Amino acid sequence: MVLDGIINGIIMAGIVALPVLGIAVIYGMTGIINFAVGGIGVFSAFLTWYLLPYNMPLAIVAGLVVGFGLGYAIQAALLTPLSAKRGGDLNLFFLITNNIGLIFVGLTRVIFPRPIIGIPLPRLGTINILNVQTSGLKFLALFIAIGALLLLRTVERYTRVGKSWRATSQNLRLARVVGINTSRAFNVASGLGCMLAAFGAIIWGSLYNLTLTSGFDLTFLGYIIAVVGGIGNILGGMLAALIVGMVLSFSAYIVSGSWQSVILYGIAIITLILAPRGILGSERSV
Amino acid sequence: MSEPILEVSDLAVAYGANLAVKGVSATVSENEILGIVGPNGAGKTTFLETIAGLLTARRGTIRYRGKRIDHSSVLKRRKLGIVLIPQEGNIFPGMMVKENLEMGGVLMPAKERETQISYVYELFPMLKERARQIANTLSGGERRMLGVGIGIVANAQLFLIDEPSVGLAPKLVTSLLERLKQLKEDTQKPIALCEQNIKVLNVADRILGMEAGESKFCESLDAIDKGKVRELYLGLHA
Numbered sequence: 001m002v003l004d005g006i007i008n009g010i011i012m013a014g015i016v017a018l019p020v021l022g023i024a025v026i027y028g029m030t031g032i033i034n035f036a037v038g039g040i041g042v043f044s045a046f047l048t049w050y051l052l053p054y055n056m057p058l059a060i061v062a063g064l065v066v067g068f069g070l071g072y073a074i075q076a077a078l079l080t081p082l083s084a085k086r087g088g089d090l091n092l093f094f095l096i097t098n099n100i101g102l103i104f105v106g107l108t109r110v111i112f113p114r115p116i117i118g119i120p121l122p123r124l125g126t127i128n129i130l131n132v133q134t135s136g137l138k139f140l141a142l143f144i145a146i147g148a149l150l151l152l153r154t155v156e157r158y159t160r161v162g163k164s165w166r167a168t169s170q171n172l173r174l175a176r177v178v179g180i181n182t183s184r185a186f187n188v189a190s191g192l193g194c195m196l197a198a199f200g201a202i203i204w205g206s207l208y209n210l211t212l213t214s215g216f217d218l219t220f221l222g223y224i225i226a227v228v229g230g231i232g233n234i235l236g237g238m239l240a241a242l243i244v245g246m247v248l249s250f251s252a253y254i255v256s257g258s259w260q261s262v263i264l265y266g267i268a269i270i271t272l273i274l275a276p277r278g279i280l281g282s283e284r285s286v
Numbered sequence: 287m288s289e290p291i292l293e294v295s296d297l298a299v300a301y302g303a304n305l306a307v308k309g310v311s312a313t314v315s316e317n318e319i320l321g322i323v324g325p326n327g328a329g330k331t332t333f334l335e336t337i338a339g340l341l342t343a344r345r346g347t348i349r350y351r352g353k354r355i356d357h358s359s360v361l362k363r364r365k366l367g368i369v370l371i372p373q374e375g376n377i378f379p380g381m382m383v384k385e386n387l388e389m390g391g392v393l394m395p396a397k398e399r400e401t402q403i404s405y406v407y408e409l410f411p412m413l414k415e416r417a418r419q420i421a422n423t424l425s426g427g428e429r430r431m432l433g434v435g436i437g438i439v440a441n442a443q444l445f446l447i448d449e450p451s452v453g454l455a456p457k458l459v460t461s462l463l464e465r466l467k468q469l470k471e472d473t474q475k476p477i478a479l480c481e482q483n484i485k486v487l488n489v490a491d492r493i494l495g496m497e498a499g500e501s502k503f504c505e506s507l508d509a510i511d512k513g514k515v516r517e518l519y520l521g522l523h524a
Contacts, residue, residue, distance in 0.1 A: 160392070163381070167389045170378045177338060177372065178440055179364040179393040 005250045007132045013238075013245025014142030015207070018200030019222035020229070020237045021148055022193035026071075027231050029169050029189035032079060032093045038219030039101030040070045041197030042212075045205045046112045048198075049119045056121075063202055064195050071194025074100060076187045083186075101219065105212050115212050119205035141203040148196060149238060165189065197222070224268045230278025239280065243267070290315045291444055291476050292337070297346035299329075299336045306332040308499040309346065314444065314476040319467070321490030322480045323515060329499040330480040331373060334446045337478070338370035339363045350444070365393065367443025373452060373480075376433030379422035383413055386421050386432055390439030399439065405472075406435040409465050427458045434462070438469060445469075445477040452482070463489045484516060 019038060026034045048063030078100075079093070086092060109115065124136030156162035168175040168185045175182050201210060201218060225244050229236030244264060251260045271278065290313035299307040307329040314320045322330050335341045337348055339360040348356040355363055378386050387406060391399030407414035410431045416424065421432060430450050437445060447466070451459040463481075467489040470477055479486065487493070493510055495502040503510065 160388075163385055163388065164392055166381060167378045167392075170380050171375055173340070173375055174372065174378065174436075175389070176360045177340070177364065177370050178389050178436060179361060180389070181361060 003130055004132050005253050006246070007129055007134060009246035009249035010242065011134060011138045011142050011245070012248050013241040014145040015138075015200065015203055016221055016225060016244060016248075017145040017238055017241040018141075018148065018203070019197040019218050020225045020241050021145070021152070021234065022196035022200070023219075023222045023226045024193075024231070024234050024237045025152065025196065026190050026193035027226070028234070029165060030075070030079070030083065030186045032083065032097070033090070033223070033226075033231065034079075034190065034193065035094060035097040035219055035223070036074065036100035036104065037071075037097075037194055037197045038201070038215035038217070038222065039104035040067060040074075040194045040215070041199075041201035041218060042210055042215035043104045043108050044070070044194075044198035045119065045201035045210055046108050046117065048202050049117045049205065049210075050112055052119065060202060063198050067198030068191040068195040070191075072187045072191030075190035076183070079190070080183050080186050101215055105215065108212050116209055117205060118209050119202060121202075121206040135207075137203075137206060141207070144199065144203070148199075149234065152234070221264075224264055226278075227268055228271045228278055230281045233278060233280050236278050236280030240278070288316045291351060292478070293347075293349040294333075294337065295347045295349075297333065297336060297348065298344045299332050299341055300344045305344075306499050307336065310494075310496065310499075310501040311346075312478075312494050312501070312504050314478050316476055317470060317474045318491045319470055319477045319479055319489055320492050320494055321486040322478060322494045322496060323482065323486060324496035324502075325482075327498070328496040330496055331448050332499075333496070334370060334448050334478060334480055335372075338368060338446055340370070364440075367441070368446065369437045369440045369442035369444070370446040371433055371437035371448065371450065373448040373450075376436070377421045377424075377429055379420075381421055382418050383421055383424070383432060384417040387413070387435055387439050390436035391441070394441060398441070402439040402441055406438050409438070409469065410435055427454050427462075430454060430458075430462065434466070443475060445475060445479075447477060448480045449482060450479075451485070459483055459485055487512060487515065 019041060022037050023033065026032060026037065044063040044067035047066055048059045051059035051062055121137060124140060126133050127136055127139055156166055164180045165185055168180055168182050172182060197218065201214070204210065204214070204218065225240045226237055228243065229238070229240030247263055247267065248260055251257065251263050292314040294310065294312045296309045296311055297307055298305060298309050310333060312320065322333065324330055332341060336343050339358060343356050347354055350366055350368065355366065378389060387403045388399060391402055412428060413432060413435055416428065421429065424432060434447065434450055437447065450462055454462065463485050466477060466479065479490065487507065490507060492504065492506045493515060494504045495515065
């Protein structure tokens, strides 16, 4: 049972890590905690579900592109100009991004014919690790999360674009002075964050069910993990995702699945009291 | 004297209801260092930041090579070649020294950027020695030099440098200002240099004296009473 729980916990961590990465990327660059990420991710996943009967790869790409485009457009049209005008007012951005999330719940209801969906992606066989049977799709989700993390790290360390992102997150004023197009960096980061959330929502929808309000579950789960790990700290976020994955996995075995949210939110509160900046500290680095 | 590169006319800048700069006019020409002196609160930094586009003027005009730029964005002014080297926050703290310098040349091709970085290493050899060191582990003086280095890599057509000597030991101040003079002689580029240190008189061609947001004089070094400048704007202790 313990081994089963650990393996499932690691896989669960991989799935929930995607929206966390999205939140971390957006906060790292813009300083804004975007609560619309989950809503946009779920909207994009519904689109993938809708297009799936026509062409599966195209449907997945369409979901990811729409996720990126929405994140980019909302940042460019609303959040970046507002941030320039009002500064980083956390309460204002909480309300605005939450409302944007609600708008996407409404749009999902209006545009798509069903309120609850499962995305029928291929299971990709069964993998046996130390006598624990798990679907290949779950492993793929884990590898995608690890791959996305490594790709982001590589881009930010070694490419010119990545370095200009780091520069923007470390000293916005100087970044503007030396000629970095900081508005575009914000918009791309926001698009990337929403695309990661869309990927997470597609995987989630293929393993469980997606409802109209799943975006909020995804956002708040992502947000809890980000808080526990240290908002903006990608490594901390990944460690926290692992902890949360284990909690989700073991709470189902030890107590009952119904206790999951009580335990999760309890951990978040205790972490906030003991380490307000998260277990590895909050940082604004992509 | 050649045609001015920068012409600022009747510039007024306010923070809310408080005017920080009250109708200041000045020009900077090619191969010239304009020293901007004055006590704390004189409006020197506000003046430079408004020219760079970080602040918006309430009144007045800014012309660069004859064209008005007072409504242009920071990015557009940077692309025209105007580079501000701020007094505070002039480095990217979590990046290596070499990466900081690379960011100065973010708008130019890699080869040109490397040439500029080599020139900075000639001016400040310690930056080459510390190329792979994280910037926030440098000493105060080294950070100032890195900040100036970022601006030099940017291949500015007009440098706006804000109090580079603050907090530096006297020997380092002399060294830094001499390098700025060398920069002007090497590149023939104009420099507007805010400074509270008396040694600015050794490198500037003209001096703009500011006090309480107003321009008190703007004269060539030969025409001004240096004793008065020392007393009024730089402080005798400097």
